[in-house]
Amino acid sequence: MIDGWLNLNKPKGFSSAYCLNVIKSKFKKIKIGHAGTLDPLAEGVLPIALGEATKTISLIHLQFKSYLFEIQWGSETDTLDLEGKVINQNEIYPTKKEVQSILKKFIGWQMQMPPKFSAVKINGKRSYELARNNLEFDMEKRKVFIKNIKLLKHSNNKSLFYIKCGTGTYIRSLARDIAKSFDGFAYVTQLVRTRYGNFSIKNSNSLEKLIEKESTDNFLKYVLDIQSALIHIPSIKLKDERINLIKNGMKV
Numbered sequence: 001m002i003d004g005w006l007n008l009n010k011p012k013g014f015s016s017a018y019c020l021n022v023i024k025s026k027f028k029k030i031k032i033g034h035a036g037t038l039d040p041l042a043e044g045v046l047p048i049a050l051g052e053a054t055k056t057i058s059l060i061h062l063q064f065k066s067y068l069f070e071i072q073w074g075s076e077t078d079t080l081d082l083e084g085k086v087i088n089q090n091e092i093y094p095t096k097k098e099v100q101s102i103l104k105k106f107i108g109w110q111m112q113m114p115p116k117f118s119a120v121k122i123n124g125k126r127s128y129e130l131a132r133n134n135l136e137f138d139m140e141k142r143k144v145f146i147k148n149i150k151l152l153k154h155s156n157n158k159s160l161f162y163i164k165c166g167t168g169t170y171i172r173s174l175a176r177d178i179a180k181s182f183d184g185f186a187y188v189t190q191l192v193r194t195r196y197g198n199f200s201i202k203n204s205n206s207l208e209k210l211i212e213k214e215s216t217d218n219f220l221k222y223v224l225d226i227q228s229a230l231i232h233i234p235s236i237k238l239k240d241e242r243i244n245l246i247k248n249g250m251k252v
Contacts, residue, residue, distance in 0.1 A: 002030050003051035004223040009204035010038050010046040019207055023048060026211045027219065035060045035229075036167075036196055037119065041081050044193030045201050053226045060229045061167045063197030064147060069188055070160045071175040076185035078131070079117040080172035084187070092184030096154040102181045103149050106174065111141040115172050144169040158189070198231050 010019055016037045024032050033054040035047045044067075049057050073093045077084030094102075114120045116131040116139060130137050145166035153160040163171065172188050179186035194201045205222050212218070238246070245251075 001051050002027075002220065002223060003053055004225050005053050005199075005229050006048040006050065006210060006222055007199045007204045007224065008034075008046045008048050008210065009201060009206050010043055011207060012043040013040060014207075015040050016046055019046065020048065022207060022211060033057055036065065036193075038193060039081070039191070041083055041188070042191040042193065044191075045196045045199050045204055046193070047196055047199050047229060049229075050223065053229070056226060056230060059233065060197055063232050064164050064166060064195075065169075065193060065197075066162070066164045066195040067171055068152070068160065068162055068190075068192045068194055069171050069175070070158060070190040071178070071186045072189050073157050073159070073179065073184060073186050075187060076176065076179070077187045079187075080115045080176055081188045081191075084117065088185045090184060092179075092182050093156055094182045094184065096151065098182065099154060099159055099178070100151050102178065103151065105181070106149055106178065107146050109143060109145050112144045112170060112173050112177070113141050114139055114170050115176075118170065142168055146174075149174075160190075198228055 006023075008019060010016060016034055020032060020034050024030075030050050031054050033049045035049065035057045038044065038046055047060060072082070074089060074091060075086050076088040078087050114127070116137075117128045118126075120127045120139065122130060122137050122139075127137065127139065146169060147164040147166070149161060149163045149165075151159060152162055163169075163174070171191055175186045175188050192201070210219065210222055
């Protein structure tokens with residue numbers, strides 16, 4: 001049995017589910033799950049849980065995620081990224097100074113409207129399924145937290161940002177809302193998750209590297225222990241007799 005985490009660098013153009021299934025097909029006896037779905041357009045850190053680590057997936061969601069994302073000004077697509085069709089356009093292109101001045105309003109807690117093309121469930125169905133079938137439905141705003149956002153590069157029609165945010169934050173929605181601050185439009189052209197809790201893109205592994213050999217020994221060298229994902233949770237040291245009491249559900 002293999003218990004622990006893989007720090008996968010998800011490639012652009014593939015769904016998170018596809019990458020998970022590729023690993024499953026190579027190691028069928030291992031229970032596998034992932035934390036924090038990335039859209040096919042997105043790339044970067046996708047933590048993969050193995051064995052007993054799958055029981056801690058809900059705990060990693062408590063940690064911050066960091067992204068680099070680029071937006072295109074002047075147009076909005078139905079998916080809020082470059083894969084969709086253009087539904088709105090104008091000629092509003094904010095200056096670097098204007099963009100920098102507006103970012104502070106997006107820091108902290110706020111209510112955010114998810115994209116219609118997303119995995120949010122509406123009456124038991126994914127909203128992207130309804131949107132693809134051109135069905136009318138309403139989305140509800142969700143409370144999200146943004147710890148920090150910075151403008152890294154700016155040109156006449158594109159801007160590159162860094163963001164550190166909590167779970168549930170949609171970068172595509174953020175791009176839309178930033179543009180709305182100027183009565184303009186924008187959509188995401190590039191999205192890279194650079195960090196998720198203790199998992200950094202600098203220490204991530206490509207899908208090809210993880211499955212290049214079917215040797216278990218080769219695979220094991222990339223597996224991180226379960227605790228590597230739980231550094232945000234306080235820990236205490238216990239004597240052996242107390243550990244046994246806790247295992248049996250007793251108070252100590």
